[in-house]
Amino acid sequence: MSMAAEGAASAAAGVAGKPAGPDPWLPRLGRIVSRRRDSRDAWTLEIREQIPQSASFRPGQFNMLTAFGIGEVPISLSGDPAAMDRLIHTIRPVGPVSTALAQMRPGAAIGLRGPFGSGWPLRQAVGGDVLVVAGGLGLAPLRPVLYALLAGRERYGRITLLYGSRSPDDVLFHREIVSWSRRQRIEVHVTVDHAASGWDGHVGVVTTLVPRAQCEPQRTVALVCGPEVMMRLTVAALHAHGIPHEAIYLSMERNMKCALGLCGRCQLQSVLVCRDGPVFRYDRVRGLFAHKEL
């Protein structure tokens, strides 16, 4: 219909027409290229898009993945941002959609929208030390930043990964962690909550590793992802270690349905996690940690 026929009550409000480009509601099509088990209960899918995208993602961002006919869920990108022709997602099957996604075999069709959200602050980390602290599956959204840090290794000081996992069988990306550690480009400390026979590493929660981090606290950027309680305790430990709150970044989780800032499901007080996050500088969300059940 023509503009002339439109009520000015709507025209005055600056009603946008159909946005240029594809509708952000519409999933793109992709196919599973490979599927591998990366821990006791996490699978990593490699996806190739039917029409490859021209832009890469920023480490820390997520996609909305659709198992057609079942549903859509937000899943972090866990692969190398430099490898643009394949998208990597690491999934733990917990609900019907993530279970369907984690079971997808090579050749299966998958829907995707994204990438969405804020990324880890790579630029702020240049010239200083980087401390990456991951709990459980929280390592998945942090792996792209480790790839990016390694790709520009000379730009950063010491890089440390502290990783806490429930048990040895839950350790994600085991071979890669060993290889990063061996080549000593990253200092790696892994701990498990509960040891099993054959485990001769550290036992305890991830915060107990913080004093081992060889970094200069005043010139360190800390990147933290894991369950909320783990992040709360980690921030306290990092702060006690001398890392200022403004240098600590977290990736928050809430129930996202649209990823477009429209559905309101990922409200976290003054922010919408999909629109303003998921990566936040700690001092922007610190008030939220002071209250339960926000």
Added chain:
Amino acid sequence: MTGAKPAPAQFLARADLQRLLEALRARGYRVMGPVPRDGAVVFDEVRSVDELPRGLREAQEPGRYRLEPNGRDTVFDVVNGPGSLKPYVFAPREKLLQVEPEGRSFRAQELHPDAPKLAVIGVRACDLAALSVQDRIFLEGRYPDSYYAARRRQLFLVAVNCTRSASTCFCVSMATGPEATQGFDLALTEQEWGFLVRAGSALGREVQQALPLTPAPEAALARERTSLETCAATMQRKLETADLPEVLYRNLEHPRWHDVGSRCLSCGNCTMVCPTCFCHDEKDEPLLGEPDEAGVRSVRVREWDSCFNREHAQVYGLNYRPKIEDRYRQWLVHKLASWIDQFGTSGCVGCGRCITWCPVGIDLTEEMRALREPGA
């Protein structure tokens, strides 16, 4: 307020109101207006002015709504009912996508609504303010919602200025009423012999020209001014806004949350009648049986959700707001405080619907007063 100053008022005789409905229908509009139904006034299609709530007014109290005769020949004396403009732009339930199998893959297709031209008569200033709040959310963010936009641009809005308020109204506190000053195509003020009419848009002027109008008498304009001022001055409920949003952020652990949480049923009525609440759920619904003619096997549906639903803050294996008091706090803090941080405007327009339609009569203006008192 925004926009050009409305044109000078003209006068439409009471007997000619039907001409407005016909002028809109002649331009292809389906005309909606306030009609009494099941003991309340709701928006529905009106073909004749006889369907409007003639000689009725409503009594609203927390948890109570009754229509009663007003002993006069009015049609717009009922301030509001549970319905607002919201469902006309943000559908309570709509299909976003359909998915059909295609070889070893799928085809997903948008299902943009067939949005007919819709005129709504009897829209109040608070409803217009609420629509502009929804516009900010659905149209002015990074990802404008094409489904909302398709309906929004088809609206023709006929506002009615409020010359009386319900006991639950507090639009003066929220600076949204009682006079409609923006966002309408036509605005009416009802008086004994007819209506003062102002156009707020080019299309409004076009419709105005189709009506048998006469210049508004000075006395009628003076009476209008007095009635609007009286309506504002006699509004019973008030909400202090000067210390928002901080006063709520400071009181997140106030004992009143537990108190209101013990009264709240978590039914979600307040969010359903709220003209700005926008939370929604999305889900894929598989269609059982063989593919239909189009080969459609599932649809992605979105429908109104409420932060009072348990599932709203549920992620798998964890609920961020398990208790009713958590959810009431989320609703009120969002509505009056964090909405401002998220969208640059309050989420409350002072229409009072959440007070009237709460089955246990929880009144947010009262809750705010209690939250400002030191906790016991």
